[in-house]
Amino acid sequence: MSNPSAPMAPPRLTRWEQRTEVPLFVASLVFLLGYAVRVLAPHDAEPWRDIALALVCSTWLLFAVDYAVRLRQSGLGARFVRVHWLDTVVLVLPLLRPLRVIRVYTAVQNRRDRPRLSLYARVMAYAGLSAVLLGFSAALAVYHQEHAAAGATIRTFGDAVWWACATLTTVGYGDAVPVTPGGRAVAALLMVCGLGLLGAVTGSFSSWLLRVLTREDEKEPPGSG
Incomplete structure (x- = not known):
């Protein structure tokens, strides 16, 4: 989910995005599931609430690692935050990650001749x-x-x-x-x-x-x- 006016991504960044889009989309669904359990489960529903919290924290950590790798591989330095501002918003608000579904579709199509x-x-x-x-x-x-x-x-x-x-x-x-x-x-x-x-x-x-x-x-x- 990048700014259309952003400069062309380096090949290594493109390869990273193609390899990680589908796993990260699955992780976003796991994040959503964990958040749903934390919100909807009764307060005495243990250990499910603790498991859900672990899922939420671990998947968000994956998002943060992906963001850091993409920032480094982009070669943009601090400009990455401004050029890819939507990615920054999604990192801060992980519940918006479903908006990246179009990137998942593109990544799948690039892998398969369909x-x-x-x-x-x-x-x-x-x-x-x-x-x-x-x-x-x-x-x-x-x-x-x-x-x-x-x-x-x-x-x-x-x-x-x-x-x-x-x-x-x-x-x-x-x-x-x-x-x-x-x-x-x-x-x-x-x-x-x-x-x-x-x-x-x-x-x-x-x-x-x-x-x-x-x-x-x-x-x-x-x-x-």
Whole structure:
């Protein structure tokens, strides 16, 4: 997940990214699972909560090591933080790692000689999977912040999932609203992501539909209709 205007990556950095994208994506799912257990499991559910904490810490350590290796191999020094600012954000907020799913797809395609999906299918598949993973992550995070807060309207994980769906789709019913600073920060981030994903799907679908209709018009014989 790098800035498009970034200089071309050195070959060794490219090889590192191709080799680690899939394992790190699996690690991000393990991180999400561990975080989910920590948030949802009862406080007396031992040793599962301790195991979940170990998974969260160890997978985040993997992310930090990957970041350090990529920083060193890029040859950019301190500029790496600015050029690859999204990677820095993902390191600080690991629940955003599902956004790297498009890099996983690219890494898999580079290894295997298989036909690629069309551009429209790739955009919609990426946006759909990202929406599911981000929605689940945001529901966990906002439930963690809100369920014990005074005056909270998000008391159960079901409430949090409903809130995440309404926020991602930009519907915003207003029946479940974060009241804590942490919950509102999660909400603001999810709103931005929801607008971006919704715009990507809507734009891709509109472009695909326009292309199909244009093709059908070109097939019609002159004077028909």
